[in-house]
Amino acid sequence: MSDFRLKVFYTVAQRLSFTKAAQELYLSQPAVTKHIRELEQQYQATLIDRSGSRVSLTPAGRSLLVYATRIIELYSEAAIEVSALQHQTSGTLTIGASTTFAQYILPQMLARFHSRYPDVKVNVYAENTERIEQALQDRKIGIGIIEGKTKNKALRYTPLIRDEIVLVAATRNKQARKGSLRLTELPAVPLVLREPGSGSLEVIAHALRKAGLRLSQLQAPVRMNSSEAIKSYLLQSDAMAFLSIHTVLRELERDELSVVDVKGLSIERQFHLIHPHGEPERLAGTFQQFALSYNHML
Amino acid sequence: MSDFRLKVFYTVAQRLSFTKAAQELYLSQPAVTKHIRELEQQYQATLIDRSGSRVSLTPAGRSLLVYATRIIELYSEAAIEVSALQHQTSGTLTIGASTTFAQYILPQMLARFHSRYPDVKVNVYAENTERIEQALQDRKIGIGIIEGKTKNKALRYTPLIRDEIVLVAATRNKQARKGSLRLTELPAVPLVLREPGSGSLEVIAHALRKAGLRLSQLQAPVRMNSSEAIKSYLLQSDAMAFLSIHTVLRELERDELSVVDVKGLSIERQFHLIHPHGEPERLAGTFQQFALSYNHML
DNA sequence: TTGCGGGATAATAATATATCATGTCCGACT
DNA sequence: AGTCGGACATGATATATTATTATCCCGCAA
Numbered sequence: 050m051s052d053f054r055l056k057v058f059y060t061v062a063q064r065l066s067f068t069k070a071a072q073e074l075y076l077s078q079p080a081v082t083k084h085i086r087e088l089e090q091q092y093q094a095t096l097i098d099r100s101g102s103r104v105s106l107t108p109a110g111r112s113l114l115v116y117a118t119r120i121i122e123l124y125s126e127a128a129i130e131v132s133a134l135q136h137q138t139s140g141t142l143t144i145g146a147s148t149t150f151a152q153y154i155l156p157q158m159l160a161r162f163h164s165r166y167p168d169v170k171v172n173v174y175a176e177n178t179e180r181i182e183q184a185l186q187d188r189k190i191g192i193g194i195i196e197g198k199t200k201n202k203a204l205r206y207t208p209l210i211r212d213e214i215v216l217v218a219a220t221r222n223k224q225a226r227k228g229s230l231r232l233t234e235l236p237a238v239p240l241v242l243r244e245p246g247s248g249s250l251e252v253i254a255h256a257l258r259k260a261g262l263r264l265s266q267l268q269a270p271v272r273m274n275s276s277e278a279i280k281s282y283l284l285q286s287d288a289m290a291f292l293s294i295h296t297v298l299r300e301l302e303r304d305e306l307s308v309v310d311v312k313g314l315s316i317e318r319q320f321h322l323i324h325p326h327g328e329p330e331r332l333a334g335t336f337q338q339f340a341l342s343y344n345h346m347l
Numbered sequence: 348m349s350d351f352r353l354k355v356f357y358t359v360a361q362r363l364s365f366t367k368a369a370q371e372l373y374l375s376q377p378a379v380t381k382h383i384r385e386l387e388q389q390y391q392a393t394l395i396d397r398s399g400s401r402v403s404l405t406p407a408g409r410s411l412l413v414y415a416t417r418i419i420e421l422y423s424e425a426a427i428e429v430s431a432l433q434h435q436t437s438g439t440l441t442i443g444a445s446t447t448f449a450q451y452i453l454p455q456m457l458a459r460f461h462s463r464y465p466d467v468k469v470n471v472y473a474e475n476t477e478r479i480e481q482a483l484q485d486r487k488i489g490i491g492i493i494e495g496k497t498k499n500k501a502l503r504y505t506p507l508i509r510d511e512i513v514l515v516a517a518t519r520n521k522q523a524r525k526g527s528l529r530l531t532e533l534p535a536v537p538l539v540l541r542e543p544g545s546g547s548l549e550v551i552a553h554a555l556r557k558a559g560l561r562l563s564q565l566q567a568p569v570r571m572n573s574s575e576a577i578k579s580y581l582l583q584s585d586a587m588a589f590l591s592i593h594t595v596l597r598e599l600e601r602d603e604l605s606v607v608d609v610k611g612l613s614i615e616r617q618f619h620l621i622h623p624h625g626e627p628e629r630l631a632g633t634f635q636q637f638a639l640s641y642n643h644m645l
Numbered sequence: 646t647t648g649c650g651g652g653a654t655a656a657t658a659a660t661a662t663a664t665c666a667t668g669t670c671c672g673a674c675t
Numbered sequence: 676a677g678t679c680g681g682a683c684a685t686g687a688t689a690t691a692t693t694a695t696t697a698t699c700c701c702g703c704a705a
Contacts, residue, residue: 052350053662067683077664082684084662092426093632094433099683102671109432116425120418127414128390134407135392334391351693365652375695380653382693397652400702610649 052124055117057084061097062114065104072317075208088113125342129165136335139168144336145184145193149249149276150320151175153295154210155194162339169332185323191333193323194340197252207322209340214253214316216309217297218289225289229310236266241282241290244274253291256316280306291316350422353415355382359395360412363402373506386411423640427463434633437466442634443482443491445546447574448618449473451593452508453492460637467630476546483621489631491621492638494546505620507638512551512614514607515595516587523587527608534564539580539588542572551589554614578604589614 060070061081071078089096096110106114146155151173159171174181174190181193186203194209218225224238243250254264271288273279276296283290284305300306322337358368359379369376387394394408404412444453449471457469472479472488479491480499492507516523522536541548552562569586571577574594581588582603598604620635 052353055350068681078683079665079685080663086684092429092433093636094429100671102673102682104683109429112432113425113429116421116428120421120425123414123418123421127411127418130414131390131392131407131411134410135390338391366650376652377654377696378694384653398702400651402652 054084054088055120057081058088058096058110059114059117059121061085061104062106062110062117067099067104073211128338128342132335132338133166136338137331138166138335140332141170141172142192142332142336143172143174143190145174145176145181145190147178147181147194147196147320148175149196149212149293149296150194152276153293153298154320158340158343161343162336165339166335169335182323185325191324191330192336194320195323196249196320197318203325204323205326207324207337207341209320209322212318212320213294214249214256214291214318215294215297216289216311217283217292217300217306218309219283219286220304220307222287222289222307224287225307225309227309228307229312232260232262232311232313235262235311235314236268238268239286239288240267240269241271241273241279241288242267242269243279244272249291249293252318253316256314260314352382352386353418355379356386356394356408357412357415357419359383359402360404360408360415365397365402370509426636426640430633430636431464434636435629436464436633438630439468439470440490440630440634441470441472441488443472443474443479443488445476445479445492445494445618446473447494447510447547447591447594448492450574451591451596452618456638456641459641460634463637464633467633480621483623486623489622489628490634492618493621494618495550495616501623502621503624505622505635505639507618507620510616510618511592512547512554512589512616513592513595514587514609515581515590515598515604516607517581517584518602518605520585520587520605522585523605523607525607526605527610530558530560530609530611533560533609533612534566536566537584537586538565538567539569539571539577539586540565540567541577542570547589547591550616551614554612558612 057070057074057076060073061067064070064073067081067085068078070076071081074081085097092109092113094109095107096113098105098107098110144155152175155173159173162169162171174184176184178195178197181190181195182204184190185193196212216230220226224230230238242253250264257264257267271282273282276292279290279292280297280300282288289309294308297306297308301308322340324333324337355368355372355374358371359365362368362371365379365383366376368374369379372379383395390407390411392407393405394411396403396405396408442453450473453471457471460467460469472482474482476493476495479488479493480502482488483491484501494510514528518524522528528536540551548562555562555565569580571580574590577588577590578595578598580586587607592606595604595606599606620638622631622635
């Protein structure tokens, strides 16, 4: 038997990449390699073929994946079931969330949450990180979800999901057609950036600095303070923008916007659940359990 | 998630005893306590009520048990399925087994094995430990199952199942009716023992010695070299005998024989799978996988 | 009230699992 | 072909988890 190992295997099987799986699981790549190797030893079978440049499942791997999937589902169901027995399942919960999360991810999450706990009323309080932390300490909200991670000692941070910030452009943009861009070409591109002081902008600046570029070297003719506004602008121009992948999922699907890969640049951050130390409020605990197992539901 | 922990929980739930579960899992009792405590922490729920002198499942525990059972089944099925893909599933396997095992446990095991691998023919070679080890080294047999554990360095020993040797008597025996016996009363009881030199007798002698009794202090008017013979004798007399619990399961069910508990005396040994070092023969590997997961099937 | 079976607790030892730094291999691109 | 970059493997080492041993404590039965 082996539980976390199965989850690792499952993730690798989904992403067909050891490195991607490692990121998703907040692990190093060698750790993933090791888990897979030990699973293979346990089952005396090669589960994943990594002889070529792409990894793929062997027959034994495909067979195990069926079981792994079901087992992981059951773990998740068990957690919800037991939690439902324990926690209060009616009342009102106020969730504080950062704008991006509140607009693009939380809605679907709440839809599922509601079907599971129909008697819980939820208020959403969309604000910036600082205000959410304050509200949490004042007990104005039961739980918070923020981008990045500050180190407020009165609060506990639990990684929830990974957010990736990508460079996007209107699909008809010729450079977008190419699909990728060198880092050195970036200063030539007109960009729409968020307003100074925004958390997103800081993450972007930090990642650029690590790659050897200053924000001041970039062309930023326009600054806007809302993702929706930026997207509209892009559709009307040849500019590009750095946006959370979650904010552009719909436009990517409709093929209105496209992701432009920048070689050597990767901008990531995580959404964290935050809650005060000690026992969580009951409804907050229920929601936390739910949110953490939400990943498993895909 | 948590895999081994679920197995621990499952075992405790079955036996309704931390200590018994620990023995079955080859763990110490504190380890079991710890696992349960951490599961409870994880699910934020009390799973097992151990306030009184008996332990029992809480509602949350009962709910989790349903999932745990299914998950454990799936692990077991996955192992068999993957193993079936890998290993050869036709041919002939010769299994060497000690008499008790070959007579009382192996048959049901082989029945299941056959339904899973219909194309494998199995020969059973019932002998004593020494001969089985020799045959294994000579490659006359593919895998062996013995009582106890010698320290032959050319072979690897894997614990398979626990065997308990209990004192039994005919149910109509008045002392059997009482259900238990003090250690000091034992010398007054007429016993039927196995012949000198038998492995079972040595285990019994060793356990008695640890409890402060010599074999020579006991009344052993009759010695016999077969469990079946001893059982027949018991039914005709007031004598008692030390026999493996596995050899008397049927008689206990029919209420012909009864177990007499001897306070302060517990005689245990384990059946071990033995195989040569290095890669096992393919069919031997298949059988080994199967045998080890056989426990989980109950 | 005393002893005993059985679970809890604490200190410590053994194992398992992580990371970091680095190596190797495959395929893409000049 | 030669070189580069992306991606998995490997080995040394640090950390975390899980085990054991020894001991305590509690409820129950004699």
